[in-house]
Amino acid sequence: MxxxxxxxxxxxxxxxxxxxxxxxxxxxxxxxxxxxKLNVLFIAVDDLNNDLGCYGNKFVKTPNIDRLAKRGTRFDRAYTQFPLCSPSRSSLLTGQRPDVTKIYELQTHFRKILPDVVTLPQLFKNNDYYSARVGKIYHYGVPGQIGTDGLDDPISWDHKVNPKGRDKTEEALIKNLTPDRGLGSALAWRASEGTDDEQTDGMVANEAIKILKEKKNDPFFLAVGFYRPHSPYVAPKKYFDQYPLETVPLPKEVENDLDDIPDVALFTKPANWGLSVAERKEALRAYYAAISFMDAQVGKLLDELDRLKLTEKTVIVLWSDHGYNVGQHGQWMKQSLFENSARVPLIFSVPGGAKGKASGRTVELLDIYPTLAALCGLTPPQNLQGKSLVPLLKNPAAIWDKAAYTQVRRNQIFGRSVRTERFRYTEWDGGNAGVELYDHEKDPNEFTNLAKESAYTITVSELSALLKKGYPVTQ
Incomplete structure (x- = not known):
């Protein structure tokens, strides 16, 4: 019976x-x-820097991400392993550093290098979770491949959805301030007519909500990948209206700032791509409008979790694949080793965990995989190169001896950087093409390169050794 x-x-x-x-x-x-089992809501945001209310930015409006931060732990010194979409995502999702995945560009699939690796969502799928993806989790080009699978990993998922909204279908209406650059790497924007739900990110949120409703009684790993604020910066007009152009604050500039920076460290050449102050404000306004639009979609997810009474059964993690320069040192976008490009937002909300806490320890996107596995009691089948953040979720100020490592490639030259709680140290081509040292305690904007200062000789030596420790795989 x-x-x-x-x-x-x-x-x-x-x-x-x-x-x-x-x-x-x-x-x-x-x-x-x-x-x-505890559910996992895995929220990925494309090209989002730390210009968020909960990270201290008083200009950008992000009430929903701020709300998530109040529910959990905000990591103030979290860093990407590679400030470019595919290398970063491949590293995070496999739990391996870029020198193991060998993914340094946007074309190669990580399974060509690591055919048998068990990815983060695959681990959950293999342990009887319903694993689903909506939007961009693994890499594919934005906006060119919106609506496709791109470099997806089919065996990671039970279900996938690739929305495509009017931001894609109305590309011809986008204004490009840097017309010699393709839309995906251009300072380009559009204040769109219509509603949030007509945009790809609005569709992403709505499709994710459908899955939440359908699977509310089953353990799930739901990965929700938002496209904005990746360029082109497209959002409904109402989000642009939140930022009057004349009020948009450009980053602080210092005369002769680039004089002590190795040329290879610079991605944006010439500085600011030659744009005027007015054009830079126009681009930054659009970037911030796209952030606020994306934030509203995050809010829909949080509201639905609450409505379905899933919040106290679900681990939520929100992360960006890398940071984003918006004019610091004349640089825009990613692919640099400056703080604004290497640093990322990272927020965990865990049922029964601390609320509204912040940790100043140096952590990495690589740490997400072992953290989620530990929280949900799962054992990864391969060694992971990150470290579980569970001790910091218990006590954000816990003793922590882990530095953060970020690298980038310029043609065949590698730049490799190590970040401690006080310093950033960077070597280009093993130091042959330049060295950088910044003291964040005294110089948080990285205006003064101390690498050649005699007073920092010992610091350079110690950080160089620490850098080499983080890159045991040689090229």
Whole structure:
């Protein structure tokens, strides 16, 4: 005789030393009792820097990401492994550094190098989670490949959705301030007519909500990949209206700022691509409008989790694949090793965990994989090169001896950088093409390169050794 399932208790359990919530159900004496698993809502944002309210930016309006930060732990010194979409995402999702994945560009699929690696979503899928992707998680080109699979990894998912909205179909209406550059790497924008739901990111949120509703009673790993604020910066007009052009603040500039920076360190040449102050404000306004539009879509997800009473059963992590320069040192976009390009937003909200906390420890996107595995009690089949953040989720100021490593490639020259809580140290071509050292305690904008200062000789030596420790795989 089939017995009715009875929900009997909400238990507190410890997963790798971290307190989380679990629900236990009973189906009768002949059935196995099993604790329901924590869900994962995995929110990826494309080309988002730390210009967010919860990170101290008072100009940019991000009420929903700020709301998420109040629910969990904000990491103030989180860094990408490679400030370019595919290398970064391949590293995060495989748990391996770029020198292991060998992904340094936008064309090669990581499975050509690591055919048998078990990815983060695949780990959950292999452990009886419903694994689904909506939008961009693995790399594909924006805007060119919107609506396609791009470099997706099919065995990672039970289900996938590739929305395509009017931002894609109306590309001909986009204004390009740098017309010699393709839309995906241009300072280009459009204040669109119509509603949020007509844009690709609005569709992403709506499709994700459908899955939440359908799978609310099953353990799920739901990866939601937003396209904005990746260029071109397209959003409904109402988000542009939040930022009057004359009020947009450009980054601080210092005369002769580039004099002590190795030429190879510069991605944007000439500085600001020759744009006027007015044009730079126009581009930055559009970038911020795209951020606020994306933030509104994050809000829809959070609202739906609350409505479905899934918030206390779901680990939420929000991250960006890399940071984004918006004029610092005359640089725009990614592909540099300056702080604004290497640093990323990273927020965890864990059931039963601390709320509204911030950690100043140096962490990496590489740490997301082992953290989610630990929180959900899963064992990855391969060694991961990141470190679980569970101790910092318990105590954001816990003792932590881990530096953060970021690298980039200029043709065949590598730049490699190590970030401690105080310093950033960078070598180009092993130091042959230049060295940089910035003291963030005294110079958070990285205006003064101290690498050749005699007072910092010991610091350079120590950080050079630390850098080499982080890159054991030679080219």
């Amino acid at each position: 089939i017995r009715k399932q009875l929900l009997v208790a909400v238990l507190t359990i410890s997963v790798s030393g971290f307190t989380a919530l679990s629900v236990r159900s009973h189906a009768g004496p002949d059935d196995k009792n099993a604790a329901k």
